[in-house]
Amino acid sequence: MSETIIYTARRILTMAPHQPVATHVAVRGGRILAVGDVDCAAPWGGGRIDDRFADRIMLPGFVEGHAHLMEGGLWRYAYLGYRDRQAPDGVWWAGLTTNEAIVQRLRDVPGPGPAIGWGFDPIFMSDQPLSRADLDRVSADRPVAVLYSSLHVLVCNTVALKMAGYLDGAEVDGLIRDGAGQPTGELREMAAMFPVLRRLGVDFRALTGGAAVLAAFGQSARRAGVTTTTDLFSAQTEADLAELQTIVEGEDYPIRLVPAIGVTEGDPVELAAMMARMAAKSGPKLRLGAVKLMTDGSIQGYSARLRWPGYVNGAPNGMWNTPPATIRALVEGFHSAGVQMHIHVNGDEASEVVIEALAGAIAKGGPRDHRHILQHGQLMDAAQFRRAAELGLGVNLFANHLYHFGDQHYALTVGPDRANRMNACRSALDAGLNLAIHSDAPVTPLSPLFTAWCAVKRQTASGRVLGAEQAITVAEALNAITLGAAWTLRMDHQIGSIETGKFADFTLLDQDPTEVDPMALKDIAVTDTVLAGRVTA
Amino acid sequence: MSRVPLLVVGGFLGAGKTSLVTHLLQQSGGRRLLVLVNDFGAVNIDAGLIAEAGGDSIALTNGCVCCAMTGDLYYAVGDALDRNPRPDAIVIEASGISDPARIAALALAEPDLSLAGTVTVVNAEEIGALLDDPQIGAQIAQQIAAADLLVLTRTEHGPTEAAGERLAAITPAPQLAAPFGRIDPDLLFGLDPAAPNAPATPAHHHHADHFAKWTGDSPAPLPADRIRALLENPPAGLYRLKGWITDETGTREVHRVGRHLQLSPAAARSGSQLVAIGPSGRFRPEDMAALWREATAG
Incomplete structure (x- = not known):
């Protein structure tokens, strides 16, 4: 019989209704044996006390229900974002607020070869637009390119423009020129970006799979306190499943992974058979069997499908x-x-079409315990939430958008009143729905405590509060990043709370999220994570 | 290295894109076509069929075009260009909802590619209802607006005038009725020097009346402003225009398809040579000849 270890914590927030607070948790064979005080394992013969977390706050391991493996891929390039961010290897990269700081960091990229950065987001910058002239100061003989956080735009230097033939007077959509007709270095959308990406050896496909990306993704998640997460438009095929299984099920891999296979067309009968074959390969850490469907685009990209009255700036529907x-x-x-x-x-016409499609499908039969999840649901109103509840659906709302894009939504995309009800967590809970909230990493940084803060405070980057009436409590937000998200992955019987019988997946914090000023939720540090009883590193 | 022509075949689900691409492969006339196919497509082109026709394929497993995270299509084109030898032409069967203009934009941006054209395939029986659909209509119209050539399928069961009028209201691009996607590959690729193995006369004579061709030749340098005006405003129905023009400033290679005009520097020549092609009935070579005379008149 394997050893019993009793972890001591300053406080354990279990998320279990019958015993919401405890001080000790006993672990045996990777699972929770007992929860309670120092004697909780006594009926099982006791165990070895481990005090290393004695001054920490313990929660169930966080569950991020909507992220992408690419989070693990981009770190091979220099981080140029506005906010401080921790790399998978643990190094903290300071946020950069000026063009000069960006130039400096790119100069530090070891050569030879291209200097490439990622995570740049001009909406936070008050500096002049980052341009070719700035990047020419990085190097006059190495190609230099900066990827925007959206990945829809890049800025590059003269060397890179020349490599792509963009200095020969080519007329190319997305090649931005200044008043004098000279390329500024900015390239918009993939068609214009690709000739530069190709010549600089930047292959997005290599950022979304493979052993190195998986390893980085696992570390990135672990550092944010996440013990279970998703790859929610996975290109995983049956052919290369064995490699994924070996890595994820390995004892040292620090998280559980739930890929949902991306589908945009095809024969559902054949695809369902493939999903059943993949599901049969699931193990304790790698869970397969779900699919991800796409419908519309994004609201800030004006490609989301909106109901009347559409985009407030008159942009055509998505x-x-x-x-x-x-x-x-x-x-x-x-x-x-x-x-x-x-x-x-994303848009409310998309949610309407999908709710109606599900209503039609469910009326014809099929399983009652389907747990289909509406992902993002950013513009769903109370009526759509009620309808979703009637159908037994769940929602995973994009709380981080309130902060990162809220000001744009208020001013440009949907206008004040609909911006105020975006990601309406309160309405969703009031309708009786199971709620999860997410980062969509790498679209926004992976950090469930930050996501919880967004759902509680609803503040934009400029400090505006969007729809205070749609705020949820700290307790509700903590539920959404643990048990609520676990439900959406069909794993709430195994993870999401600290209860006897569940996997011993824990997150350790330096402060109690239920005691700090809610404004400080996002500033609480994750000190450790535990997966299946093992302290991960 | 010469540019590889890239043909974009767009159109909604059920329009007949796969039939057209299959036909192009079967009638490839010795050209080595590389076809990018969508692996999740409802009707997959059989890789065996492609190989049998002397072509090759790259399968894409991910049809989503919503964001750069799934830029598989672009990278697959990059893989095709990295092959040795390069294919004579690349054909992309766009997914049923993608905007072909976004794919064509790559051919216009990438120095190793030229745009062979955007062909939007339209099911003549369904197009009216699709354009009237409040949810998808605008996206269908966008696909039609992106076309350099519209190919109408399902024309064998009844009149297609109504469909033609709906399309003409969106774009002046030439229309070609082609049941089962049977169009002459020479209309799409015939002007390209990248078809060294092509037979001198098409093996498929039944297509001979599908297109009309004009050629023009001028031994001396031409007035720059007049020739530019001709290149920018060619006659109605012209699908492609190719060749070299020499004016006072030098020689440039001309490549026009639909409304896209690409002029690139070329080795100096003394004269000018152009070839134009368009669907019969739409493109009248005599119109082109008249404009050419006007532009080249001493």
Whole structure:
């Protein structure tokens, strides 16, 4: 019989209703044997006390229900974001607030070869727009490129422009020119970016898979206190599943991973059969079987599908990445086959189409315990939440958007009143829905405590509060980043709370989130994580 | 190294894109076509069929075009260009909801590619209802607006005038009725020097009346402003224009497809040579000849 270890904590917030607070948790064989005080394991013969967390606050390991493996890939390039951010290797990179600081950091990129940075977001910068002239100061003979955090835009130096043939007077959509007709170095959208990316050896495909990316992703998640997360539009194929299994199920891999396979078209019967084969390969740490469907685009990119009255600045309605007729066919096919769906819905027309598609599919039969999840649901109103509740759906709302893009939504995309009800966590809970909240990392940084802060304070980057009435309590937010998110992954019987029988997955904090000023939630430090009873590093 | 022509085949689900691409492969006339196919497509082109027709394929497993995170399509084109030898042409069957203009934009940006054209395939029986659909109509119209050439399928069962009028209201791009996607590959690739193995006469004579061709030749340098005006405002129905023009400032290679005009520096020549092509009935070579005479008149 394996050893019993009793971890002591200053306080354990279990998220279990029958015993919300404890001081000790006994672990045996990777699972929770007992929870309570120092004697909790006495009926089981006691155990060895481990006091290393005696001054920490313990919570169940956080669950991030909507992230992407690419979070682990981008760190091979220099981080140029505005906020401080910790790399998977543990190094803290200071946020950069001036163009000069960006130039300095890129100069430090070891050569030879291109100097590439990522995470740049001009909406936070008050400096002049970052330009080719700035990047020419990094180097006059190395190519230099800076990827925006959206990955839809890059800025590069003269060497890079020349490599792509962009100094020969080419007329290219997305090649931005200044008043004198000279390229500024800014390239918008993939078609214009690609000739530079290709020549600089930047392959986005290499950022979303492979052993190194998986390892970095696991570390990135662990450092944010996340013990279970997703890759929510996975390109995983059956052919290379063995490699993924070996890595994730390995004892040293620090998280549980739930890839949802991306689907935009195809025969749902064949795809459901493939999902069943993949699900059969699930283990304690790698969970397969769910799919991710796309519908519309993004609100800040004006490609989300909105109901009347549409975009407040008069932009035309967005685009479907999957046409409604295909959405209906896939939803019906997957539902009847019992395949769980995570469905991307940003605009409220997209959520409406998907809710109606699900209503139609569910009316024809299929499993009752389907747990289909509306992902993002950014513009869902109270009526859509009530309808979703009637159908037994769950929602995973994009709380981080309130901070990162809230000011743009208020001023440019949907206007004040709809911006105030974006990611309406209060309405979702009031409708009786299971709620999760997410970062969509790497779109916004992976940090469940920051995500919880967003749902509680609803503050934009400029400090404006968007719809205080839609705020949720700290307790509700903590539930959303643990048990609530676990439910969306069909794992709430195994993770998400500290209860006897569940996996011994814990997150240790330096302060009690229920005692600090809610404004300080985002500033609480994650000191350790524990996966299956092992302290991870 | 010469630019590799890239053909974009767009159109909504069920329009007949796969039939058209399959036909192009079967009638490739010795050209080594590389086809990018969407692995999750409802009707997959059989890789065996592609190989049998002397072509090759790269399968994309991810059809989503919403964001750069899934830039698989662009990188697959990069892989095609990295092959040795390079294919004679690349054909992309766009996914049913993608905007072909965004793919064509790559051919216009990438120095190793030229745009062979954007062909939007339209199901003549369904297009009216699709354009009227409040959810998808605008996106369908965008696909049509992006076209350099519109190919109408399902034209064998009845009149197509109504469909043609709906399309003409969106774009002046030439329209070509082609049941089952049977169009002449020479309309799409025939002007390209990148088809060294192409037979001198098409093996598929039944297509001979599909397109009309014009060639022009001028031994002396031309007035720059007049020739530029001609290149920018060619006659109606022109699909592609290719060749060299020499004016007082030097020689440039001309490549026009639909509304996209690309002029690139070329080795100096003494004269000018142009070839133009367009669907019969839409493109009248005599119109082009008249404009050419006007532009080249002493």
